[in-house]
Amino acid sequence: MTTPAEETTLSDELEQSYVESTPRSRELAERARNVMPGGDTRSVTYFRPYPSYVESAHGAQLETVDGETLLDVLNNYTQSVLGHAPEPVVDDVCSRFRAGNGVAAPTEPAVALAEELVGRVPSVEQVRFCNSGTEATMNAIRAAMAWTENERICKITGGYHGTHDVVEVGVADDGREHTGIPRTAEQRVQTVSYNDTEQLKATFEAVGDELACLILEPILGVGGMIPATDEFLQTARDLTAETDTPLIFDEVMSFRLAPGGAQQRRGIEPDLTAFGKLIGGGLPVGAVGGRADLMAQFHPETGSVDHSGTFNANPATMAGGVATLRELDADAIETLNQQGADLRTRLQEIGDDADQPITITGEGSLFQIHFTDEPVRDLASSSAGNPASEQLFHEMRREGVFIAPRGMGNLSTPMTGSDLDQIATAFDRALESLGYSSHCKSLHT
Known part of the structure; x- marks a missing residue:
């Protein structure tokens, strides 16, 4: 629309x-x-006319080099779930770094973080660490290819899984994202619309036996923070099981939604899961975990997929991840999710009172502001990143609230009720400044 x-x-x-x-x-x-x-x-931190530079960050606040204090409702695109510089995490990271970090050998903190992930996520039997969400999805797909001996993948139109070749097909449309991606990558990717169960069924009927994997996000992040329907996720699980095709969940953003991630929240177990962002305690991190037979592709003696990296499982990152997950327990997640649900309701009420059609999507502590009044189910119906979103970003920033230029936001555990009030007030004032005349009576209810 x-x-x-x-x-x-x-x-x-x-x-x-x-x-x-x-x-x-x-x-x-x-x-x-x-x-x-x-x-x-x-690329994602750039915006016109130029990005502002951050001097420091603590709790839920950013201090810019220009002396501004901003409420951070972007949180490094969901990574800073505990806010910035949480003391328990900083202490453990610094202590481990002082003990030496750049060692070409395994260390105990990696075992501890792997045990934490296996203990929290029932579908994960074994884990392999890397340095980003991009590397996590790349290695998950490689494991699936090695296991199936197929090279074609299925992904969601609008699904973003990092910056390696095959997943940069079908992000903004069905083709490659930019000319730095070889055209041959397009031949290896089958795309389907998010939440379109009939299209997914037709795709598997046509090419299911040729697929190495189906990779998807339980919450479509870059495409507009859109939750998958239960029907779509169950259909994905059923079809992949019937064709013996590995189902990969990208939980780089959505792992914050429950102790075991969105898959626990939805009751669907994938075969492989890609992790990143919050599991590294503020340091670069990624991980792929899943069924032992699939993960065996990485076995150093008997596996067929070679996987290495100078900073894989470096002990400071691993210690930070353990400390973060220790703090992000079930109670903390429940509180954060409830705050997110309350905030989405308040933002939608403000949007309903505006002259411009507005729809708020999201789940748990994640949300997205769309300039549309139609149901938002997939990339085609999403308005994430349109010009109005950029204007909204600048107007809310002027009110002291920092969200993504594409209209996305998420909460962190240090946030208080007054912080949520500030977000709602900034949204109301931003809409008024943009000429959308929002004057929601329930602003502070």
Whole structure:
């Protein structure tokens, strides 16, 4: 659905206000352009006219180099579930780092984190560590290919699983995401629409025996923080079981939803799971875990998939992961999920009172703001990342609340009721500034 908001661009007033309030960031951005393409080294953190630079972060707050204090409702795209610099995690990471970190040998903290993941996630019998969610999904797919001896994968249109070749097909549409991806990758990828059970059935009827795996997110993240329906997930499980095709869940974002991740919350067990973000205690991390026979593809003596990396399972990251999961227990997750549910309700009430159609999606502590009044079930119905989202990002930032430029947000455990009030108030004022006239009576109820 095309809305008037999709035709908008960042206003001169909004851009000028941002530039005037971020002089030091502008200086740093100009310096960065001399030594990095466009001044950028992480595409998702770039926004127009230039990104603001963060000086420090503690709890739920960011301090920028321009002296601003922002409520962080982005949390490094869901990684900082405990907020920033949580003391128990910092203590364990620093203690382990002082004991030596760069060693070409296994260490006990890796065993401890693997045991924690196996203990929390019933579908995970064994674990392999790497350094990012990208590496996690890449290695999960490689294990599935080695096990099935097939090279074709099935993924969701709008599903983002990192930056290796085959998963960068079908992100924004059915083709490759950019020209840095070889066209031959497109031939190895079959895409289906999210939550379309009939299309998924038809795909498996046509090519199910040729697939190495089906990879999907229980919550479609980049595509708009859209929960999968129970029917879609169960259909995915049934079809993959019938064809002996490994089902891979990408839980890099959704693992925060329950002690055992979204799969526990939904009662669906995949064959392999990709982890990342929060399981490293604020340090680079990734992991793939699952059935022992699939994970045996990585066995150093009998497996067929070679997997190494200088920083795989480095002990400081592993210690940080153990400390994080210790703090993120069932009670903490339940509280966070309830806060998220309450916030989504409040944001939707504000949106319902606006002149511009707005739909809030999400689950647990995750949410997305869409500029549409139609049901949001897949990439085609999502408005994530349209121009109105960018304007909303700047307006909420001006109110002291930092969300994703595509309209996504998530909560962290240090957040309080007053923080949720601030988010709701900022959203209401941002809509008013954008000319959408929201004056929700239940703003503080």
